[in-house]
Amino acid sequence: MVRKYNFSAGPSTLPLSVLQELQRTLVEHNGAGLSLIEASHRSKEYEAVHNSAISLFRELLAVPRTHEILLLGGGATLQFAMVPLNFLLSGSSCDLAHSGAWARKALEDARKVGSVRLAFDGSASSFMTLPTRQELSLDPDAAYFHLTSNETIGGVQWKEFPDTGAVPIVADMSSDIMSRPISFDRFGLIYAGAQKNLGPAGVTVVIIRKDMLDRCPDTLPAYLSYKVHAESNSLYNTPPVFSINAMRLVLQWVKEEGGLAECDRRAHSKSATLYDAIEGSDGFYRNPVDPRCRSTMNVVFRLPTEELEKRFVSEATAAGLDGLKGHRSVGGCRASIYNAMPTEGVAALAEFMSDFASKHRQ
Ligand SMILES: Cc1ncc(COP(=O)(O)O)c(C=O)c1O
Numbered sequence: 017m018v019r020k021y022n023f024s025a026g027p028s029t030l031p032l033s034v035l036q037e038l039q040r041t042l043v044e045h046n047g048a049g050l051s052l053i054e055a056s057h058r059s060k061e062y063e064a065v066h067n068s069a070i071s072l073f074r075e076l077l078a079v080p081r082t083h084e085i086l087l088l089g090g091g092a093t094l095q096f097a098m099v100p101l102n103f104l105l106s107g108s109s110c111d112l113a114h115s116g117a118w119a120r121k122a123l124e125d126a127r128k129v130g131s132v133r134l135a136f137d138g139s140a141s142s143f144m145t146l147p148t149r150q151e152l153s154l155d156p157d158a159a160y161f162h163l164t165s166n167e168t169i170g171g172v173q174w175k176e177f178p179d180t181g182a183v184p185i186v187a188d189m190s191s192d193i194m195s196r197p198i199s200f201d202r203f204g205l206i207y208a209g210a211q212k213n214l215g216p217a218g219v220t221v222v223i224i225r226k227d228m229l230d231r232c233p234d235t236l237p238a239y240l241s242y243k244v245h246a247e248s249n250s251l252y253n254t255p256p257v258f259s260i261n262a263m264r265l266v267l268q269w270v271k272e273e274g275g276l277a278e279c280d281r282r283a284h285s286k287s288a289t290l291y292d293a294i295e296g297s298d299g300f301y302r303n304p305v306d307p308r309c310r311s312t313m314n315v316v317f318r319l320p321t322e323e324l325e326k327r328f329v330s331e332a333t334a335a336g337l338d339g340l341k342g343h344r345s346v347g348g349c350r351a352s353i354y355n356a357m358p359t360e361g362v363a364a365l366a367e368f369m370s371d372f373a374s375k376h377r378q
Pocket of ligand 1: 091190
């Protein structure tokens, strides 16, 4: 078997050792006489997996006891609805930073539920930059301030999170969770779909400050209430057991590789390799993002023509570098380099970029 380097934005590459462990234990889980995906989610076998996934997550990201960790279904997309349903139905309004395609989805759903003010509108700069604290217009009475920590499509990432005073930050961290340390005191809620840095699709992690649970209205249908999930240790209904088990293995792998500090170091080093390849190409490759907020996870770039972009993607695929086509809404190219993308994969891509530019430069 020859595995390609997979630069897809998500679902994305997973550590080979995790895939092999999943394969090894698929038919029988640790001497239980059955597979974990056949076992009751109330069984002691599953309970151990569930609690270990949560405690590894808490340990690696240093989540303080002030915050609960929930494992939900529905993807980050369900959170676009659950956040406003839990915190806006009382009639309050929220602030939101409109930073690109994913923030827009959060905005559109929140507007169906309550009132949303734009604390920042990136449309004027084609979503290629993010605001400084001074450029943010925040309402001190907002129920929360929503931001998207990393725009997976645009390749724009918040490098630090603003001081919002008493207003809790709610963050969609789907594409950069577990890539850098987080200081939790400013965050009322963080959510992330698993299928980038945490595992396969199917589980969504929500980290919620305990006092935010008091705001969840009792009138909500059960699944939509964070309080219901928190009160049942995310076992109110059948959880996505396969994905949670895979996430546990990914987190164990992160721990063995050196934990969050090492993920952070590698993310900076891998993204610097690609940004240097772009900068050093005499304008053959272009990254349109404000250098202040270039993503360490999704490196976007353009070539001189769309024709060359197509050729780049197809020749790269043939060379074993997969998933480099930019999102269909923006075109161009994108290399997603999450935690499980090895340094060697990024080095191979940088070399391919350099060779391709030499061949096709006018
Ligand atoms: C930043 C961000 N938010 C939300 C989503 C939507 O996630 P899901 O497909 O898990 O609902 C994605 C998916 O790529 C994303 O990158």
